[in-house]
Amino acid sequence: MDRISALRNVEDALSEFEAGECDLATMERRVRGVLRTYATEFAEQDAYRASGDEECEGVVVLASSPSEARERVADLTDLDRGAVTVDRVE
Known part of the structure; x- marks a missing residue:
C-alpha cells in the first residue's frame, strides 16, 4: 500500500463515520488497520x-x-x- 492509497482509505473511513454509516469503533479499527498495513509494507518488517x-x-x-x-x-x-x-x- 502506498501513501496515497493509505490516505484515501483513511479518508473513506472518516467520510463513512461522518455520514453515520459506521460507528467510532469501526472507524478506529479501519484506520488502525490501514496504518499498520502501510507501516509494515513500507518498513518491510x-x-x-x-x-x-x-x-x-x-x-x-x-x-x-x-x-x-x-x-x-x-x-x-x-x-x-x-x-x-x-x-x-x-
Whole structure:
C-alpha cells in the first residue's frame, strides 16, 4: 500500500463515520488497520505488541524479529529487555 492509497482509505473511513454509516469503533479499527498495513509494507518488517510490565503494555513496534522488537520496546520504555514480552500482531 502506498501513501496515497493509505490516505484515501483513511479518508473513506472518516467520510463513512461522518455520514453515520459506521460507528467510532469501526472507524478506529479501519484506520488502525490501514496504518499498520502501510507501516509494515513500507518498513518491510512485522508489527509486535509488547506485554509484561505496565509501562510497556500495548506498545506496538516494527521489527525484523522478536528480539529486535524487545530491544525497541525496551529503548522506548527504559525497561530491561528481559522484562518485555512481545507477540507478533497478525
